[in-house]
Amino acid sequence: MLKIYGRANSSNVRKVTWVADELGLPFERTDWGRGFRSTDEPEFKRLSAFGVVPVVDINGFILRESNTITRYLCARARRDDLYPTDLKARALVEAWMDWGSSDLYAGVRPVFMGLVVKNPAFMDPAIIAAGAAEWTRQMQRLDGELAANGPYLAGANLTLADVPTGIVVNRWYAIPFEKPALPHVHAYYDLLGQRPAYQQHVRNGTP
Numbered sequence: 001m002l003k004i005y006g007r008a009n010s011s012n013v014r015k016v017t018w019v020a021d022e023l024g025l026p027f028e029r030t031d032w033g034r035g036f037r038s039t040d041e042p043e044f045k046r047l048s049a050f051g052v053v054p055v056v057d058i059n060g061f062i063l064r065e066s067n068t069i070t071r072y073l074c075a076r077a078r079r080d081d082l083y084p085t086d087l088k089a090r091a092l093v094e095a096w097m098d099w100g101s102s103d104l105y106a107g108v109r110p111v112f113m114g115l116v117v118k119n120p121a122f123m124d125p126a127i128i129a130a131g132a133a134e135w136t137r138q139m140q141r142l143d144g145e146l147a148a149n150g151p152y153l154a155g156a157n158l159t160l161a162d163v164p165t166g167i168v169v170n171r172w173y174a175i176p177f178e179k180p181a182l183p184h185v186h187a188y189y190d191l192l193g194q195r196p197a198y199q200q201h202v203r204n205g206t207p
């Protein structure tokens with residue numbers, strides 16, 4: 001049985017719950033992290049000293065890092081369609097995963113922490129505005145890529161390439177702030193929204 005440690009509203013936990021459902025993999029999830037049980041508790045620290053969610057227990061194998069967890073689960077299930085075994089196809093998927101978790105996410109964090117979490121360290125409007133500008137710049141790049149090579153990021157079908165970015169796209173539409181219309185990103189959001197697993201874990205009204 002897959003056990004997931006982490007609150008359901010965490011962007012990184014949602015990658016894992018979304019992928020688990022795409023795989024038809026049953027799981028048990030317990031709430032840890034901001035607003036729930038503290039990851040400083042010894043019970044969590046025994047699983048991971050890093051203090052962040054998600055952590056998973058897969059029949060006794062303890063693993064952290066959301067992207068790594070999704071890759072492991074897909075490889076274990078032999079889901080070549082989601083995580084290709086061909087090295088070049090795999091590298092293209094991983095490039096999108098890296099981009100979605102780093103360059104794309106850089107501007108998301110200050111906007112999310114300021115406007116949604118209302119963390120005092122991010123309440124300065126200049127910090128939020130700078131984050132929004134950087135986030136918008138990356139989203140415009142995404143719009144261009146989808147126009148040229150969509151409908152999914154690695155081509156015709158869903159792959160793990162879409163998972164980190166799919167989480168950020170939901171945040172883009174779920175957080176009210178001034179943003180340009182991005183027609184190809186919007187079509188992509190609607191395409192992802194046709195998937196029951198994305199609807200349940202990501203496009204569910206929570207930024």
Ligand SMILES: N[C@@H](CCC(=O)N[C@@H](CS)C(=O)NCC(=O)O)C(=O)O
Binds near residue numbers: 010033052065066067
């Ligand atoms: N690189 C890690 C980042 C994990 C991370 O930063 N998780 C956040 C939630 S999205 C967290 O644990 N925040 C602290 C908390 O909720 O207590 C991953 O991808 O799993």
